[in-house]
Amino acid sequence: MKSAWADRDAAALVAHGAKSGVDADLALRVYTTRLLGRDPKLVLHGGGNTSVKSHMRDRLGEDVEVLRVKATGADMAMIEPAGLPAVRLAPMRRLRALDAVGDVELVGIERANLIDPAAPLPSVEMMLHAFLPQKFIDHTHATAVLSVVDQPDGEKKCADVFAGRLAFVPYVMPGFGLAKKAIDVFERSEPSDGLILSKHGIVTFGENAREAYERMIEMVSLAEDFIARSRKTVAAVAPVRNSAALADVAPIVRGACSVKDEKTEGAWRRLVVEFRTSDAIGQFVNGKDLGRLSQAGVVTPDHTIRTKNWPLVLPQPQPGKLGEFARLAREAAKAFTVRYHQYFETNNKRAGGIKHELDPLPRVVLVSGLGLFGLGRSKRDALIAADIAEAWVEGVGDAEAIGRFESISEADMFDCEYWPLEQAKLAPTLASSAGGGGLGRGLPLAGQIAAITGAGGAIGAATARAFAAAGADVALLDVNFSAAREQAEAIGPLALPVKCDVTEAASVRAAFDAVATAFGGVDIVVSNAGAAWQGRIGEVDEEILRKSFELNFYGHQRVAQAAIKIMLAQATGGCLLFNVSKQAVNPGANFGPYGLPKAALLALMRQYALDYGADGIRANAVNADRIRSGLLSADMIASRSKARGVSETDYMRGNLLGREVTADDVAQAFLHQALALKTTADVTTVDGGNIAAAMR
Ligand SMILES: [Zn+2]
Secondary structure, X not given: OOOOOXXXXXXXXXXXXXXXXXXXXXXXXXXXXXXXXXXXOOOOOOOOEEEEEEEEEOOOOOEEEEEEEOEOOOOHHHXXXXXXXXXXXXXXXXXXXXXXXXXXXXXXXXXXXXXXXXXXOEOOOHHHHHHOOOOEEEEEOOHHHHHHHOXXXXXXXXXXXXOOOEXXXXXXXXXXXXHHHHHHHHHHOOOOOEEEEOOOEEEXXXXXXXXXXHHXXXXXXXXXXXXXXXXXXXXXXXXXXXXXXXXXXXXXXXXXXXXXXXXXXXXXEOOEEXXXXXXXXXXXXXXXXXXHHHOOOOOOHHHHHHHOOOOXXXXXXXOOOHHHHHHHHHHHHHXXXXXXXXXXXXXXXXXXXOOOOOOOOOOEEEEOOOEEEEEEOOHHHHHXXXXXXXXXXXHHHHHHHHOOOOOOOHHHHHHHHOOHHHHXXXXXXXXXXXXXXXXXXXXXXXXXXXXXXXXXXXXXXXXXXXXXXXXXXXXXXXXXXXXXXXXXXXXXXOXXXXXXXXXXXXXXXXXXXXXXXXXXXXXXXXXXXOOOOOEOOOOOOHHHHHHHHHHHHHHHHHHHHHHHHXXXXXXXXXXXXXXOOHHXXXXXXXXXXXXXXXXXXXXXXXXXXXXXXXXXXXXXXXXXXXXXXXXXXXXXXXXXXXXOOOOXXXXXXXXXXXXXXXXXXXXXXXXXXXXXXXXOOEEEEEOOOOHHHOOO
């Protein structure tokens, strides 16, 4: 591992900070915190923390010694000065006289001593930074260090690897107790460059930002070199051949890792997935020690909130035998949740029965012959779980290559998983809102995946936005890929654009495979793509009628069939929504080529409701009219209003309510249908009132 320090970048940040009153110490603290945060071999997703001790003037102009420490859960890679709240140091240090401080009390004391009371709460490891005397302190969960220390003889290995330069702190749960233990060990040891926190991570010190940072790099490099030097030669695992396709396996895994919501009939608690594979993952999931290693526990305690303590392990899915795989996957997932419940019961008893059980679903699934899945309540959470699981595979693999991996005890894992200060990290933050569905957890469609066809157009795009805002992760399908991409980008980096020509069976299959591969499946499909053809029915060319049926009827049928296949594999129900348009109910003169397939589509929706109701799959339709879109362009509005001798505004408001109906109104109708768990075979009219088109 090499130092990424660059004098020019450091100087630029110092100069930039000076303009906004950020002193050089803080600017450099920000700089090296980002350097550490950018390397996934050092920290991942809000793990790790850094601090600097300095002086500042408080509101009354008095000089105060402060600790500026990373805010809890903040991402080091993107830290700003405001992400290092300032806490009065002297009162924090006096706490050392106490034997213990409760979590709530400690948070209260920290809050009371923030220079800016509105600043974010400091890291859960703040007291460690406060008690240690050095000016700059860096703390990471470097994978290589964990491989060395997560061993039955971790202390001895560390003494060898770091040549006594790091004092060894036995495992204590993060927080006040660890801070006390760390300062005791530090004071009893020779002058040291830092600390090893057993089964947890590494701390380095420095009198300036560069020294602390480069010591971290140096120490991690020592660990890396040791691993490379001491690695036992391991026989390469022969690749397992002939696993079923990921797009077919993922919905089964995702469905198995869902539970019925006991409070609401018809509702499920679902997760979104992120798949990973690599040589290291392949070695791990196909290796002979998978049974033991998969159950061996986390590499560092704070990973438990993202991955739980153990993954779900599934056998190889063989092509043509997916029914058998699905049965085994559901049994294994069920056993996982039963075991999780027992783990909770046992440890909660020990903790005094005060904890509330989290959902028992796995957050990591290892599939032999395939790879690993990270799972989360949104795609963003799934990505984090997958990143951490990959680091875990590497950390455990390297630990085994130089000895034998050993984690903390189950009781210690429970104490971290159910520590309120760790759980607080999972609360939605502004940072987690970037990316469509990222805010997901408390929203009505959290954990659900919606695919929308014709998403490059007005109604499709508005629907994708509405579903993302309701917490779903969304796939935007359109024959015009750049239109889909543009709309997806407007939603966020995790919204998925997919090219899909609904008139081609292969294109629809490929599009739904892409959705299942990216998210693990699909729960809601809004079949919206369409186009209008006209012609007097007695004279119209048959080719035109066929073209319209191809898009406006068969297109929906292909999309619905592709969705049904995934929904049945998930076995958690689902929802098909169709844009039938007013033409399905109230044909317009010379609009037969458009209205006839739309009328057939209305019947198609009812057929799906009838045939798949018992599978929990609902089918509904929206009958909308006169929406500004590709089907009703500005030119068409101009010519039609002119032909009728009314203004464009009056033309658009030509309905009983006298209100223009928008794409967002249609999107809200689809959203309502997606949420109405007891509604199927329904047509919702969104047209401002048109008696001739009213359902009867
Ligand atoms: Zn830590």
